[in-house]
Amino acid sequence: MAIRYTGSDSVQPLFEDLKKQLAEKNIPLSYQRLKVLGYLVQSRSHPTVDMIYKDLKKAIPTLSKTTIYNTLRTLMQAGLVKGISIEDNETRYDIELDSHGHFKCESCGTIYNFSANIDSLQVEGLDDFKVNDRNVYYNGICPKCLSDMNSNVD
Amino acid sequence: MAIRYTGSDSVQPLFEDLKKQLAEKNIPLSYQRLKVLGYLVQSRSHPTVDMIYKDLKKAIPTLSKTTIYNTLRTLMQAGLVKGISIEDNETRYDIELDSHGHFKCESCGTIYNFSANIDSLQVEGLDDFKVNDRNVYYNGICPKCLSDMNSNVD
DNA sequence: ATAATAGATTGTAATGATAACAACTTTATA
DNA sequence: TATAAAGTTGTTATCATTACAATCTATTAT
DSSP: OOOOSOOGGGHHHHHHHHHHHHHHTTOOOOHHHHHHHHHHHHHOSOOBHHHHHHHHHHHOTTOOHHHHHHHHHHHHHTTSEEEEOSSSSSOEEEEOOSOEEEEEETTTOOEEEEEEEGGGOEEESOTTSEEEEEEEEEEEEOHHHHHHHHHHOO | OOOOSOOGGGHHHHHHHHHHHHHHTTOOOOHHHHHHHHHHHHHOSOOBHHHHHHHHHHHOTTOOHHHHHHHHHHHHHTTSEEEEOSSSSSOEEEEOOSOEEEEEETTTOOEEEEEEEGGGOEEESOTTSEEEEEEEEEEEEOHHHHHHHHHHOO
């Protein structure tokens, strides 16, 4: 399977580490920010702003969508969160961990992580460029949808 | 330099080849479609819909933006054109050639091509996935902006 | 050549994600 | 406790993209 970082045992330490990183950067963790960060850490589902909003709204009825946008911008500027846009109008957000690729299923829309050693990619002609970030996006059909398709063929 | 496919000598054959491909797929080339395709081939600048529209509007005053969208969708479905979305709300369009990476300058917004051997990338965990497309997106500062920054330091 | 039909183009209106902004609330500081 | 700074909220504005209906163009059959 391609999904990584899903072991629930790794969630808690990760969360603690992120909180520490924010403290070090003097970014105060309000209740809302804490919840957004916790959502990203625990779901690991590359959610959209709307997904985060709808889910957290249950626990925080006064929550505003603007706060989600603001918080995500703050977390991105702090380098803890990354926005990923795979040919979709809605940006998705992911905790910034060690380099990994993203696979988007064209059938169900799910975005999977997969292990990718970005240093192994042979590139040419970037000698004079200052590279800050490297992303790998794949598209295709995920195993789940592949088997669904096969069982629906008549 | 990272830019490829800019030799003007290669533009004409490329254009002819694309026209042939379209003919083979029974996609009629209207005047508008021809112009859009020609724009993509000759500029190789990863334009947005608006850029294409504004530029072609000069030559075709009756041109509609919807036609640009329609044409690009048609060309994408035919596999000749690819939409690329590097963390920007506006989709950019590129002629589909042999695999190459895209570099977006965070300062000036220009998107450069660079040579990338996507087969060399070491990935893991995609055995059960059907991969249809692979993309590599880099971010950073381009040489031009780098030198501008240096000369502006006081 | 002409009529019928399918497809392409156009302009307008609708949708939906994101940003701008001002008012209000909370937290930190003196 | 008073004051300032920052965070949150709701509303409004913006802008890319899509939906849709009307018009135009090209192709095919008569």
